[in-house]
Amino acid sequence: MLVFDLNDVQQYVKKVCDEIPGLLGRHSITSDLVAQVTGLRADIDKPFTVAIVGQMRVGKSSLINALLEKDIAITGVTETTATVNWIHHGTDPNIARVHWRDRPPETIPRGELDKWTGDSELAANTRSIELFDDAAFLKIASIVDTPGLRSVIAAHESATESFIGINGANDKNAERCADQTQQLGLQADAIVYVIMPVARETDDQFLDAFRNATRLPGSSNYNSIAVLHKWETLNTDDLLDERDRKASKIAASLSEHLATVLPVSAPLARAVFSLNDRHWQTILELGKPDNDSIREKMLRHERAFVRELPECSVAVAERKDLLLLGVPWPSLRTIIGIAANVQGTSINELRQRVRAISQIDDLKQILEQRFFSRSRAIKMLRLTTRASQPCQLAMTRLQNETEKLKTNLNRSSNVLALLQQRIELGDTDLQSVVRHTQESQQVIESQLEKLTDTLETLGERFETLQTIHDGCDGDLAGIEAIAESQLDELPAELRDTLRYVFGQHGVSVGERMRGLHRSRNPSEAIVELVGTLRGYVDKGSPRTHHTCQHAIDRLEQLYHHIELSGQREKIAS
Amino acid sequence: MNTSTTAQTSQPDSIDFRSVVNHVATSLVPFAEEYVNTSQLDDAIAGLKRLNCGVFRLVVMGEIKKGKSSFINAFLSEPELLPTDSDIATSIVFKILYGPKKQFKVFFFDDGETGQPVAPLVVQPDQLMDYGTEKGNPNNEKRVDFIAVELPNPLLQSGLVIVDTPGVGGLFKAHRDITWRFAPNADAILFVVDSVESVMSADEIAFLRDLTEKFAVKLLFVQTKIDAASEELWRGWEDRNKTILKSELGLTDDRIVYFPVSASTKNFADEEFDLEELEDSGYPPLMRFVAQTLLPSKERFLAAKAAVDWARIASKVSHEMDIRLSLASETTSGKIQEIETQRREAISKFNDWELNIFKPLVASTNETVGKISRDSLDELESLLQPSGNLLADFVSAYRGFTADEMQENLKMIQQDFMERCAEASKEVFDKFSSGFENAVGQAQKALNVKATGDVSGSGSSHSRDIQFRKVTTLDLSSTSVFESTRNIAFAGVAGYYLSSMVISAIFPPVGALSLVAAAFGLYGASETGRVMAENRNAQAFTKLRGILADQLSQVRRSVVRDFEDRADKCSKGLNGLFEAATSQMRADLQRDLDDAKAAAGRTHAESQEVVAKLRAEMMLVGKHLTELRRAFPTMKA
């Protein structure tokens, strides 16, 4: 059945997207909903899109640069990113393509982009900007840098919100966004929400709005993760423990919205590739025990760091050099702190250590595991959500209309009966009225027929979309549960099989079936597997119960699919 | 440090305003007791007390985790005083004030069930967490009102009270309300931003805008944690924040008082007596500003107000002494007899005037005022009548909406409606207060016209004229009197009446009303399939009107009650004023007569003595008056 193979599903969604505008356009009461699905069709073939979102100054652009190991996104001291900036796979990092609001796109040298930052006129006139880099992961997913939330430059927040597809999460720019959203609409498949160590009310509001825009009620949170950033500014001695505590705390308070919260440091990661050996040597030197007594004093603040200190084995000039590298002061302080903790190592080991603490590689891995490898399922989740919302609304309206017409029909039948009586009593003038009423009745009846027809088709589409949505949601939950070791009650072999079934290693029928016993006839293998799973459904944790139940549903779909294609083959031969 | 304090030219305080006023007042009191009526004297003494207790409330506000509590601790050189944490910490208001020994006292709300007051509790420093933080006292389950921290710190000795408040913008929404409640009590608000999280945000600006629109309060800005940023960055943020304040709040350069500081660096400096660190911490210019400009500015203001009272008393006293003096200078007993007769006549004239002119005037003014308030009350009542136009007009805008739309936006609609009610009632309140002012103004004019005649003395036969007592000198002449009456009545409601008082104090909270909505069954009806949409919409519309009507009658009850209170206060205040004015006049006339009687019984030598004594006293009072005028040159003569 088509709900199982995401290649088929994609075709199906395309078909629905082509068909629905026609269906909705048939009736005046639903024609306004057409606009909601028009952008959707083009969206299906677009690459998977991960948006980096968060409040201003939290380091979103820096984080992107750390991921790409190159300074592609523009960073700055005050509110910087002012436009929605796509980073696509490409070979020329030195150009940028500007999509204007009012004229055709234009290619410019990347170096000119700093005119598009802050409270800029150019930015106000720009819909989005494309940048290019050849990092391998961009082949699977495009990354989008967004303007910071909470800025007093109101256009920043509204640009991000309309890109994400939410209208005024904070009730501010609701109206202004509305029309933009329709054009740009809902382009992010997933977000990395960059957050400071203490969650705010506005974080909660934003994530809530994103969730409502991209997932149907009741589904899980696979399309948003958070990065805890700027944690090195925490004023504490046990920095690493504290950042982890903060991450769990945020994960707990926003658990409805976030699949995971990972502490990362962009400046630390950037330092690894941007500082040269001489710099690292200076840092190692500063971390040496000879400097223990004065290090604490030196690291209190930037001015203290470059004071003349006869006891210090590193000259002022060399210390000043370190400040010129674009590493934020708290990050530099942290790096020197790390050097002091890993005394006696080489500069390469120190680099590795800093890289490990930056957790940039963990972020890449999480992006790969959670987003890139599951991109098809996540994307389907979002597309089905977007397609079903107008369908559902249309169905409600059409149903109400049907009721109304039926009432009218009833009424006119009553009227007709009365008229007939009068005519029988000799009131022949009424013949023409009767004819008129009968004609109207026919019109209503044909209208009713059209309505019922649309309703039936819409209902069928809606139900299928919902099934696809829930299937993808269940798959994602299953993969997640296995990855999080929540299904350790099941034998390892069975878990491996389920990974395949849930589409972790590919979302076509063939790929999903690869986990089944090859030696058997597939139908039998499925029946046997279902039997095994039934054994687990009623014992074990609720998680195990849900996952096994979902696996059984999936396998049943698979079974039907195989049987169906078997029959088709038979018929064909 | 680069701060904008230079703009706040603090004038050199060679004059100690407080002691000038105190000195003058102390010497004037014995005379004032003799010549000035008690209510005027009491007022002046109360003003003096306000000046002398010299409390200045500096309220520290800001978003969560900006470093407010740490800032205060470092300010007071007490790094451990208030609880600080990297997680939401402060959840209760802390008031730090001078006391002979360090002590923490927790004050509670009245008992929730019995309504009885709960005695405050002295706690140890390590128990603070249990009462004043979200961790130890989640959702304020212990019903703490505030925590008073007494500290023998010289910075507080001059009456400075520092108030720490919970941070706004976090996941605990109640904290904002706790903080907000404190704004009206502030003499100045110190708003804390940091150098770590971000430049000023739209939310912070919205908060400040709200604050400045409702309360005319001095604002100071502190950008803390500069140690945790490169100098380039924190200076960049300082500039950006100032630009934001200018463009978003319309503050001008000279009104932006802004200090970049680091609490951490200040603590190190204190610990190690390190002057270089102290400079780097950015605290010295801030502390200078507080001590030399901020605190004295309030003292100067209060002192100037007190000076006006006492100058008025001094003039009155010397005027009365002058009248006495001219009587005492009379030598022939015939003249004295004549004066005595004149003064008797004056009293009877005054009595006539009071009976035939003043009393009727008061009565008619009262009647007018009464009518104005009854009219306003009627107007209010019919305005806020659920069957009236206010509701009908408002609700008709929603006629075309679907049930779903109404349901979704219910809260907003209710809020809108509340504001609409507030606006409409404000118009009535405004009309009332201008009508009231008008009536009093009329009365004043009538007095001036009808009572031109002198009450006392013909003055023709005297070489040194006794100054005449005219009824027009009844202290109704200055417009400030009317203002003060209105102030009694409206307690300074002028500008922010509408937005803050009406909505929060009189109008019921919207949350409560949403429950009404739930009870009406607007929520959760999902039988859309069967019920016809239009029908449902019409039903919803009717329900919406019902809810709003319900809301309106609640509002009406409290607004009307409030209005009655205020109108009552107005007329009481006015009558008090009339009463005070005539009683002063009566006392003065009586004293004149007594003086004349006494003078008749004096020997020549005795008279000489009285004259000498009066001259000396008048000199003294004159000297005091000059002293006041010199200290407060802007004071009107």
Ligand SMILES: Nc1nc2c(ncn2[C@@H]2O[C@H](COP(=O)(O)OP(=O)(O)OP(=O)(O)O)[C@@H](O)[C@H]2O)c(=O)[nH]1
């Ligand atoms: N201390 C510290 N500073 C950081 C970190 N990441 C970035 N910064 C600094 O914070 C500032 C903002 O960085 P950006 O990457 O431009 O931030 P952004 O979130 O893209 O900001 P907008 O585009 O304005 O929304 C820059 O000055 C960075 O040097 C971090 O992890 N720690």
Ligand SMILES: Nc1nc2c(ncn2[C@@H]2O[C@H](COP(=O)(O)OP(=O)(O)OP(=O)(O)O)[C@@H](O)[C@H]2O)c(=O)[nH]1
């Ligand atoms: N580096 C640095 N950190 C500071 C400074 N002042 C405060 N902090 C840190 O900032 C965090 C918050 O400090 P608090 O004083 O609790 O902040 P607050 O604004 O009172 O917080 P709430 O009451 O919860 O709103 C703590 O971890 C402090 O250590 C400073 O000057 N420099």
Ligand SMILES: [Mg+2]
């Ligand atoms: Mg940016």
Ligand SMILES: [Mg+2]
């Ligand atoms: Mg605090």
